Amino acid sequence: MRIATIVAVVVILIVAIRTLIFTGPEEKYRVAHPKAGYSLIRPSDWEATIVDRSDSTGFRDAILLFPKSWIGQQPSIWVKRYGGTPDFENLKSIGFSEGTFQGQPAWVSLQTPKIHLLRTVVFQRGDAWFNAGTALPGLEGAKLGDWWRYVETIKVQASPATKSSG
Secondary structure, eight states: OHHHHHHHHHHHHHHHHHHHHOOOOOGGGEEEOTTTOEEEEOOTTEEEEEEOSOOTTSEEEEEEEEESSOSSSOOEEEEEEESSOOOHHHHHHTTOEEEEETTEEEEEEEEOOTTEEEEEEEEEETTEEEEEEEEEEGGGGGGHHHHHHHHTTOEEOOOTTTSOOO
């Protein structure tokens, strides 16, 4: 009985401390791509890099998030806009399956290559396609749900042609 009480107290303390330390996404840390019209919330002690050029992997632009200071392998969070429609056969071949993101159809993947846990989603908003996710090294993978909450904050503005009138 005594051991059970001690274990219960320790668990309650861990949950309380974790709740106090990890507040989750706060709107004041929202980062918007200035030209592309999408955004997401960054962790308070992370910084954002805005990419405004196409790359060799087919992405048009991106918001990349990394910790300001971190010892060892860094986690990362990203949202990238495709230059066109993704190759769905290729997505299937690399482990993506049909699922949902923000209540809408998407392609999802959870993989563990080498030391990182990678959770990735490919989704469409309006005419644009996006790739978003997080790469978590080592024990950070145990907090996937905490980090994924930031990915779930992605907002995509409707382009003038797709906004509803009224």
